[in-house]
Amino acid sequence: MPKVVSVHSYRGGTGKSNFTANLATTVAALGHRVGVVDTDVPSPGIHNLFCLEPEQMGKTLNNYLWGESPIEDTAYDVSSNVGLNSGGTLYLVPSSVKADDIARILNNGYDVKLMNDGFRSLVKALKLDYLFIDTHPGLSKETFLSIAISHVLILILRPDKQDYQGTAVTIDVARQLNVRKMLLAINKAHSKLNLEALKQKVEETYSETVAGVFPLSEDIVQLASEGVFCVKYPEHPVSQEFRRVALQITEG
Numbered sequence: 001m002p003k004v005v006s007v008h009s010y011r012g013g014t015g016k017s018n019f020t021a022n023l024a025t026t027v028a029a030l031g032h033r034v035g036v037v038d039t040d041v042p043s044p045g046i047h048n049l050f051c052l053e054p055e056q057m058g059k060t061l062n063n064y065l066w067g068e069s070p071i072e073d074t075a076y077d078v079s080s081n082v083g084l085n086s087g088g089t090l091y092l093v094p095s096s097v098k099a100d101d102i103a104r105i106l107n108n109g110y111d112v113k114l115m116n117d118g119f120r121s122l123v124k125a126l127k128l129d130y131l132f133i134d135t136h137p138g139l140s141k142e143t144f145l146s147i148a149i150s151h152v153l154i155l156i157l158r159p160d161k162q163d164y165q166g167t168a169v170t171i172d173v174a175r176q177l178n179v180r181k182m183l184l185a186i187n188k189a190h191s192k193l194n195l196e197a198l199k200q201k202v203e204e205t206y207s208e209t210v211a212g213v214f215p216l217s218e219d220i221v222q223l224a225s226e227g228v229f230c231v232k233y234p235e236h237p238v239s240q241e242f243r244r245v246a247l248q249i250t251e252g
Contacts, residue, residue, distance in 0.1 A: 002123045002128050002129055002130065002131065003129070003130050003131070003151040003152060003249070004119065004123075004130075004131045004133065004149055004150050004151050004152075005023075005130060005131070005132050005133070005150060005151065005152045005153075005154065005249060006132075006133040006135055006146040006147055006150040006152070006153050006154070007019060007020040007023070007132060007133065007134055007135065007154045007156065008135045008137075008143060008146070008147065008153065008154070008155055008156070008170065009137050009155065009156040009157065009163075009166075010137065010138065010139070010155075010157070010163065010166025010167055010169065010170050011137050011138065011162065011163065011166055012043075012137045013158075014137075014156040014157065014158055014163065014187055014188070015156065015187045015188060015214075016134065016135075016137065016156050017038075017040070017045055017046040017049065017134050018049060018220065018225070018229070019154075019156055019185060019187060019214075020036065020046060020132055020134040021036070021046055021049040021050060021228050022228055022229055022230045022239075022242050023132070023154075023242055023245060023246060023249075024036045024090065024130070024132040025082055025084065025090060025228045025230060025231060026230050026239075026242045026243055026245075026246040027088075027130055027132075027246045027249065027250060028079070028084055028086070028088035028089065028090040029084060029086045029088055029230075029231075030086070030088060030246065030250060031086055031087040031088045032088050032129040032130055032250070033088065033089045033091075033126065033127055033128050033129045033130075034088065034089070034090050034091070034128065034129065034130045034131075034132065035075065035090075035091040035092075035093065035122055035123070035126055035128045035130070035131045035132065036050075036090070036091065036092045036093070036131075036132045036133075036134060037061065037092075037093040037118075037119070037122070037131065037132070037133050037134065038061065038092070038093065038094050038095045038134050039061070039095070039115065039133055039134060039135055039136060039142065039146060040095065040134055040135065040136040040137075041061065041062065041065075041095040041096075041102070041105045041110075041136070042102060042105065042106055042136060043102075043136070044094060044095035044096065044097055044102075045225075046092070046094070046134050047092060047094040047097075048225045048226070049225055049227065049228055050078040050081055050082055050090075050092050050228070051078070051081040051082060051226070051227060052076055052078055052081060052092060052094060054097050054098075056076070057076070057094050057096070057097075059073055059074045060074055060093075060094050060095055060096040060101070061074055061093050061094065061095045061096070061118075062095060062096040062101045062104075062105065063096075064093075064114075064118055065105075065110040065111070065114060065115065065118075066110075070121070070125075071093065071118040071121050071122050071125075072121065072122060072125035072126060074093050074094075075091045075092065075093050075122065075126060076091065076092050076093075076094070077089065077090070077091055078090050078091065078092045082227060082228045082231050083227075083228075083231045083232075084231065091126055091128075093122065110142075112141055112142055112145050115142070115145060116145055116149060119131060119133070119149065130249070130250075133146045133150070139169070139170065139173060144173070144177065147173070147174055147177050147179060148177045148178075148179075150179060150180070151180050151181065152180070152181045152182075152183065152249055153174055153179045153181070153182045153183070154182075154183050154184075154185055154211065154245075155167055155170055155171065155174075155182065155183070155184050155185070156185050156187050157184065157185075157186060157187070157202075158186070158187055158188045158189075159186060159188075159189050159190070159193060159198060164205070167184070167206070168205075168206065171206055171208065182208050182209075183208070183209055183210075183211040183245075183248065183249075184202060184203075184206065184208050184209065184210045184211065185210070185211055185212050185213075185214065185245065186198060186199065186202060186210060186212070186213045186214065187214045188214070188215075188216045189213055189214065189215050189216060190215075190216055191215060191216065195213045195215065198213060199213050211244075211245045211248050212241045212242070212244055212245040213241070214238055214241055215237075215238070217238055219233065219236065219238070220238065230242050230243075
């Protein structure tokens with residue numbers, strides 16, 4: 001049965017899109033058919049990680065939401081873009097980066113139910129094993145939808161007081177929405193922190209499983225969103241941590 005995995009954070013700057021791209025690619029590398037939808041329509045950006053240029057995006061999620069195109073026609077096979085050489089396949093449904101399109105979405109919004117229908121159509125049309133939803137940070141009716149329909153919700157947080165407080169609110173909402181499985185991922189942890197102690201503290205605080213702890217990495221910063229880190233550096237400790245998280249999703 002296909003799984004829907006939402007990746008969310010209470011606020012921006014957590015590295016959510018980078019996390020989503022690396023985790024989705026890692027799952028695809030295990031031999032699965034994986035789709036990623038960029039629902040961060042006010043500030044899209046995950047297409048950069050998948051080396052998909054704006055001029056290559058003839059149709060986007062926006063076109064589907066405006067009734068101009070079936071959602072499967074907005075999906076791009078980015079497997080070769082990222083250098084995925086396994087038996088898996090990776091698709092991306094990007095959001096438009098055109099200023100007029102973003103303004104139209106911000107002014108008029110979109111039908112949340114239509115987005116839900118689109119997810120189902122995409123899974124069926126592309127025969128996906130996993131659908132990853134890269135959400136817009138914060139809490140809104142759009143993110144409530146993604147959270148509510150998810151088989152797995154991954155919440156990204158940094159070891160930061162604002163993130164701790166915001167994550168507590170998000171977890172309360174997710175529990176009210178009866179999310180089937182919730183995992184936490186700690187990102188950008190400073191090298192001076194005891195990562196195991198940090199993991200234990202977060203699990204005790206929220207009574208939820210920490211799937212992975214990712215250190216603040218200069219190597220990721222140097223890549224500057226030009227590609228998927230775990231493909232370029234498969235033996236790096238960060239890439240190995242993504243594999244551990246991927247196995248918790250695929251084997252859980």
